[in-house]
Amino acid sequence: MTAAARSRHTGGATITGTGMALPSRVVTNADMEKIVDTTDAWITQRTGIRQRYIAENGTTASVLATDATRQALGNAKLEPGELDLLICATMTPDMICPATACQIVANLGATPCGAMDVNLACSGFVAALNMAANFVASGFYKNVAVVGAEQLSSIMDWTDRSTCILFGDGAAAAIVSATDDAEQGCLYQSIHSDGTRWQELYCPRNAADVPEGAVFSGTANTLQMNGREVYKFAVTTLQKTIKQAMDACNLTVDDVKVVIPHQSNARIIGSAREKLAFDEDKIYLNLDRYGNTSAASVGLCLHELNEAGRLERGDKVIFVALGGGLTWASSVWQL
Ligand code: UT7
Numbered sequence: 220m221t222a223a224a225r226s227r228h229t230g231g232a233t234i235t236g237t238g239m240a241l242p243s244r245v246v247t248n249a250d251m252e253k254i255v256d257t258t259d260a261w262i263t264q265r266t267g268i269r270q271r272y273i274a275e276n277g278t279t280a281s282v283l284a285t286d287a288t289r290q291a292l293g294n295a296k297l298e299p300g301e302l303d304l305l306i307c308a309t310m311t312p313d314m315i316c317p318a319t320a321c322q323i324v325a326n327l328g329a330t331p332c333g334a335m336d337v338n339l340a341c342s343g344f345v346a347a348l349n350m351a352a353n354f355v356a357s358g359f360y361k362n363v364a365v366v367g368a369e370q371l372s373s374i375m376d377w378t379d380r381s382t383c384i385l386f387g388d389g390a391a392a393a394i395v396s397a398t399d400d401a402e403q404g405c406l407y408q409s410i411h412s413d414g415t416r417w418q419e420l421y422c423p424r425n426a427a428d429v430p431e432g433a434v435f436s437g438t439a440n441t442l443q444m445n446g447r448e449v450y451k452f453a454v455t456t457l458q459k460t461i462k463q464a465m466d467a468c469n470l471t472v473d474d475v476k477v478v479i480p481h482q483s484n485a486r487i488i489g490s491a492r493e494k495l496a497f498d499e500d501k502i503y504l505n506l507d508r509y510g511n512t513s514a515a516s517v518g519l520c521l522h523e524l525n526e527a528g529r530l531e532r533g534d535k536v537i538f539v540a541l542g543g544g545l546t547w548a549s550s551v552w553q554l
Pocket of ligand 1: 256257258261262265266341380381384446447449450453482483484487511513541542543
């Protein structure tokens, strides 16, 4: 049956399964000391990161994403053929064309499921989750897979200590499905951008793409970041975006089960936590183990919380992320 032929539903949307996948190689801060002029103490104190996973031997974004989505489907007790749409959030697609999502659908044996990539850098998973909620709410799509997948190691300048210590590879997926319970689903969502500041976090194809005055390590096709400017943007935007989401739903800190933020820097997340007066266990952190995995990070948190049995029906959860573009996105879900 095609998606368009399905009967429309007036219920809600719910996250029925989650999954994650990591490459096998762990790179600790001590390992990073052998690659660039840095120390475990500097990385830990400035970022909270202790290790990251780095892909080897052709472990591309689509490979990781396929494993993560397969696990999420199993978790949701769905067959690949029951998927109507797969949205892959990535800024490191295997190729420019086809979309990585098409490769994932083929790997899963889910053809002719719809497939599309979205690139909002680190905001990708939250934006894709928002889109999935909207697709399901339209009534035309019953089961939508969201997967954030990155092989950031493929766009690292491994001589640039200001970026290469931060990022890691990985993938995480969630299945968003229609439910008869209209109370369940996305209560609020936002997606924003400020493209006037794109040069603060970008990946130039060649040196000619580099605007005057922008940070540039000298190597094209690698991630460039003005860390201090992105830090300032992140500190203000993160807490403002969480506050907006809470206000939109009339939520107090006590009403929120957990905030799942993009894992960029423990200091950035800690600052938002303090300003909004959330207890430590209410803003999830796992970047000590994975580093910044861009579009995968929020999904990795979601899967860990789900696996740990920390999410229950009726819980209100806030998703929030920001990153290159510059972009930022959020949503409030009632599980
Ligand atoms: O996911 C997308 C969003 N991204 C982010 O949110 C990242 C935002 N930015 C950050 O998290 C932080 O800016 C960084 C972690 C990237 C950098 O931390 P910082 O406290 O802002 O450091 P800084 O860039 O101001 O650099 C301080 C010093 C500099 O030395 P001088 O000029 O003071 O002598 C850097 O050269 O630290 C030096 N430095 C390092 N030292 C050891 C920079 N990178 C390293 C390093 N190891 N890896």
